[in-house]
Amino acid sequence: MRLSLRSKIILTLLPLGLVCLAIGGALGYRTGYTALTASIEQQLTAQREAKRQRVESYVRNQLRLTDAAGGFPVVAEASAAFLAALKAVRAAPADPAAQGAADTALEAWYQKNFVPRIDRIAGGHAEAAKLVPQDPTSRRLQADYIARNPNDPGRKDGLVAAPGGDAYDQVHARFHPILKHFVDSVGFYDINLVDPETGDVFYTVEKEVDFLSNVKTNPFGRSGFAQIVERALDPRNGGKAVVQDLTPYPPSGFGPQFFTAVPIVVDGRTIAVMVAQLDIEAMNRLLTDGGRWRESGQGETGEVYLVGEDRLMRSQSRFAQEHPEALSADLKSAGLPEATIKGIEAFKSTILYLPVKTDGVEKAFHNQIGVARYNDYRGKAVIGAYGPIEVAGLRWAIVAEQDSDEALAPVTTLRRDLLAAAALAAVALTLFALGCASVFTRPIRGILAAMVSFRDKRELRRVPVTSSDEFGDLETGYNAMADEIDARDQAIRVLNREKEQMVRSMYPATVAERLQRGVETTAETVSNVTVAVCLFDGIETPDAPISADEARERLNALFDVLLATATACGIEPVHALGGSYVAVCGLSSPRFDHADRTLAWIRESARGVSRLGADWVRDVSLRFGVASGDLDVLVFSAGHAPYDVWGRTLGVARRLAAAAAPQTAWVDESAFALLGGVDGLQPCPPVENGPSGRIASWSLPLSQAVAEAAQ
Known part of the structure; x- marks a missing residue:
């Protein structure tokens, strides 16, 4: 016989006494929970404030000592x-x-x-x-x-x-x-x-x-x-x-x-x-109590740490000192890049290596002081007391945290004790109701377990359909909802991957990273790069014009050479326009030898073009302008090219390329200083550069590179 939902509810109603007992237990638990959580929050707040005062006092004392020493x-x-x-x-x-x-x-x-x-x-x-x-x-x-x-x-x-x-x-x-x-x-x-x-x-x-x-x-x-x-x-x-x-x-x-x-x-x-x-260890000892976390009342997982405005740690993580292997595993699970994890392992320190972008840190940098629950830098659920530190022009966030499991252990004990007492008192009242409740709640428990699994582990489990009544309809509906959520999550992951790949393909690495973090970047200045501008002549001459298809084939061959040699030398092509080709070394990845790599690329490009054949050696000539310094990366609004490079360094390279003789590379003073004792560089007459004045330059013939390729 099929029972309706109303019939099942009636059959499983608990006597009035059990209801009263449950209400009394819930009120007792709520009161105890409130008192215990308030105690935990007060303890974390006290840890935060004590360490904040220590840090501020330490910085002021160091300034006073420095002032005194200077006098x-x-x-x-x-x-x-x-x-x-x-x-x-x-x-x-x-x-x-x-x-x-x-x-x-x-x-x-x-x-x-x-x-x-x-x-x-x-x-x-x-x-x-x-x-x-x-x-x-x-x-x-x-x-x-x-x-x-x-x-x-x-x-x-x-x-x-x-x-x-x-x-x-x-x-x-x-x-x-x-x-x-x-x-x-x-x-x-x-x-x-x-x-x-x-x-x-x-x-x-x-x-x-x-x-x-x-x-x-x-x-x-x-x-x-x-x-x-x-x-x-x-x-x-x-x-x-x-x-x-x-x-x-x-x-x-x-x-x-x-x-x-x-x-x-x-x-x-x-x-x-x-x-x-x-001595950064001195300040670190103020925050870690000299490694005596347990003795200072922070238990097994409590710690207090500092974070800078760049969201990098300014103190040592407790877990890096006590459980480095477990920390590495947690950071990997939390999605931290492998290179960052290896850096922390190599230096055995999280200072200036471990990024912390938790809710507590972000609120502290918005000048908020308080206590909240969130996931920490390990991806673990914690209770944290957060707040800002501003002393002598320094601006940090200070956070006192403890894992929620440990901090709320007394609450768990209280809940267990109350439930045990209620169970003993209710045995006589619930013998009959338990049998009915077991049948009544089985489908709901299955659905709740699946929902908890989704909430905690993001695991979408399906529940078996155990009946043909309203509960069966509920189980069927939950399974349909799970299927829809699973399909939607997969679509979102695909879209996110496509978006990330698109951004990284359109922008240099530093700009792409900031855009993915949500920063509205319009311009980025990159220091210590070398820009090379290549002008090529002879693809088409007034005496021997060529068709569009022939021009395309020749330009493709030339660009293939320039791109292949740039990849081999660690150079980043930026764009080609008309009769010019612009490439940069050090734009995405900082390099000590960016000038040397650029010169190596120029030589390899000359050799590569000469290998295309005698016609290329006879007709096509390359002129290079090289300059070192800072470069601006400009991100444009929708409807334009995604980005371009700009700045004085690019202008100097263009001017030198225009002034260079065929099959030569002209370098400016900054690049020359970085190149040091490169053979073959000869001084050239200064190049006029309008209001900017004259550009001191040196010339490097590419004839030797062409001759080597011919051999």
Whole structure:
């Protein structure tokens, strides 16, 4: 006999006493749940506020120490003495043999100790010659105090003075013990003294490769160190100490570093800038309680961390320290790129490597303070207390979090105890109702289980149709709904993949990434690139015009050569228009050797064209203009080309290509400086460039490349 839904409800109605018991249990659970969750939120808020005050106090104390150090007479005296000694050493006659030995020792040290660290981060091969200082005196002193320093790495500060005994060594012997003692006393990692006029780092305590480097030149010219020197010299700071947010620092193998700086003023004149390299572990210990999370009441999964405005961590993740393998697996499951995970594993740190874009962080950067539930950077459900930190111009988000499973464990226990008590009290009342309820709720439980599986795991399960009544209709309807949701999800995934592929095919990688994050990018300036403009003559001449089909075939052959050689050399073609072809190196992927790669592409292009046949060698000539610098990537509105490149660097390359003789490449001064000692580059007369003035240029004939291809 088929029973209606109403009949089943009547048969499974619980007695009035069970209803009252259920209501009483629900009210008790709600009261306990509210009290326990309030306690959890208060605990997380207290952790957040305590750590916020610690961090703010730490930053202010470091600024006060830096201000005080900049005013010490001994620091001013040491700065003046070092500058005078360095000037005297540079003015003294050079010993070619000693200089050669120093250069050899220094380059060997860079090649063995520093270049591998740079290569591991940059993903390429850096040349030691481009990393060492250009000034001979700087190279000699680096050789004495770093390469030939007998102390182990990390203890180079143990050398009081180099054995040379010149004026710099004497000043170093006098002041180094005093400055080293000061660094050890106040807890700085290092002190650097910088010449405000030249940018030379004329003294450091730790003797890393920033010693006698120059903050205005590569490879350190764009570092946080260089930025804080510039800020310290800004008159608007009134000579006060300034702090720079954590940034990757090349001399430390691109590890994160934290700086404060203050100008050293004597008689109203700034003679130096003192840059203090702070110990980031000290601030990290403030947030992690020195790794004593459990002792500080944070349980097994609680932690407090900082996030910068770039949404990268400014402190160490607890899980990277306690469970690195599990963290890597969680980050992979959360969709973090493999390269980022490998970087965290290699450096055993999440500082400046792990992106955090949780709801709590985003609300903190919107100046909101509160407690919420969301998924953390591991993809785990957490309860987090969030808020902003603004101190000395720094703007961070601070978050205190704990996994929801652990934080709500008392609530789970309360629920279990209440249910157990209610079950014992209700046994006598529900013996008959349980049998009916089992039959009544079986279809609903199956549907609810499938719904929970979809909610928690995004797994669409189908339920069996167990009856022909209203519940059977409900099961059939749920299965139809699941089929529709599954089909819709698959269609959405396909559309998202197609959209991502379309964006990445239309734009350079940096622009495409920002567009996919939802940033309304209209222009992006990319630094340190080399632009090459190729003009080709001879495809068609006034004396020998050709048809459109013949022009297409010739241009296809030429463009195939240019594209193939560009791909082989790591060059990115931008567009071809009329009789020109534009390509860029370093646009999507930063490269140390972008100028060298561009020149290699030009030579390979000349060889490739010559291989097309004698007619091409006789009729077609290529002219190249090469310039290095910054380049603007412009994203246009709908109805236009997706993007284009613009800027002075492109204009200089176009002007040089127009001025170049056939089968030659003309390079500007910036590219020439990066190319170094390339054979065959000859100076050319300056090229007029309208209001921008003259362009200094050098010419490279391509005849040798053509001859090599012919052989």
